[in-house]
Amino acid sequence: MKAYVFPGQGAQFTGMGKDLYESNAKAKELFDKADDILGFKLTKIMFEGTAEEQKQTRVTQPAIFLHSVAVALTNDSFAPDMVAGHSLGEFSALVANKTLSFEDGLRLVAKRAAAMQRACEINPSTMAAILGLDDKVVEDICASIDEVVVAANYNCPGQLVISGSVKGIDIACEKLKAAGAKRALPLQVGGAFHSPLMEPAREELAAAIEQTTFAIPVCAVYQNVNASPAKDIAVIKKNLIAQLTAPVRWTQSVQAMVKDGGKTFIECGPGKVLQGLVKKIAPEAEVASL
Known part of the structure; x- marks a missing residue:
């Protein structure tokens, strides 16, 4: 079985997604749509921005989400049996398994980034x-x-x-x-992510999640909060809301996917960080990039 995994914050680099944008019409459409939804030229910062610009939470999170989702949705071989994402990557995974639309996923990620930034300023x-x-x-x-x-x-x-x-x-x-x-x-980060200090952000994001339409997924998502597979919309929402103040159980998620038949882990998005982690967690697993 194929497990598709999606990276979180920290995987960004200058030029991220540019080749895909220039070579794939469907990807270009997603990138241009993202600029319109966000109200600023995210793609320009992704393709040409400095490392300092790309480290801004309001840029980093939508950028990694956009690149990851575009890689998955524009690849003809993409056919997930199970999905998971590391922190921010869980939102990419939920678009990939059709729980969220691309547009709603991006809006939630943008709200998440802004809420986390405000929480960092408070604490x-x-x-x-x-x-x-x-x-x-x-x-x-x-x-x-x-x-x-x-x-x-x-x-x-x-x-x-x-x-x-x-x-x-x-x-x-x-x-x-x-x-x-x-x-x-x-670490060079702006705040205590996945801790009780993110409570103000959790409350903000909870309201946005509750107002967003979720659909029945085509395959299970293994969520960060409990490392368990979920297809029930109410469960997915509850776990997604809890994610900001709870730990990312990536080790346990990969172990659960392997136990449930996951043999090949395919990373969608920038970098190869998750492939390295998977090999340390489950040396018998095959890893690849999409």
Whole structure:
């Protein structure tokens, strides 16, 4: 069975999607439509913008979504048996399996990006990558700190991203290094994504999700919140709303897809980050790009 997976924030690069735009009429239509919906020239920033411009949350999230969805929807061989997306990528996955229309998916991603940016301004916060420790050790140390610090991204065995207040992350990094972490590396991000500090954004996005039409998907989406397959619209909505303040259970999602018959994992979108993670989680799986 083929599992199509969609990347999240951080996979962007200058020139992203330009070849597709110039070579595929259907892709060009999606890119031009995105510029109209967003009200600014996202494509110009994707094709020509600086790394600094592309790092802006309002740009990064719609850009990765647009590229990922365009890759999937314009490829004749795209026929998913199951889908999943890492954080932001879950929205791309929901368009790919026809739960959301392209237009509604893009509008939700734009609202998500704006809401997350506002939440970051309310609560200055950050994230850090922790390498070389068991998940339980990281979780216990985070829980022992008298600040907001939580496990945010279970990327693969031995690689867990934590999220929280700036002070909390500093304390956690020192404690985790003392506990034997190979690295405890603060990330260049604007806030504590997938933590309780994103609650203002979760509330904003919840309202938008509830007002959006969701359709019965053509295949199950394995959602970040619980790493379980979902085809029920009410369940998908509930999990999507919870996603902003809950951890991304990517390790567990890939394990669940393999258990359910996923043999080939095909990454749709910029970069090959997810292929690398899949190989660390499930060495027996085949990986490829669309």
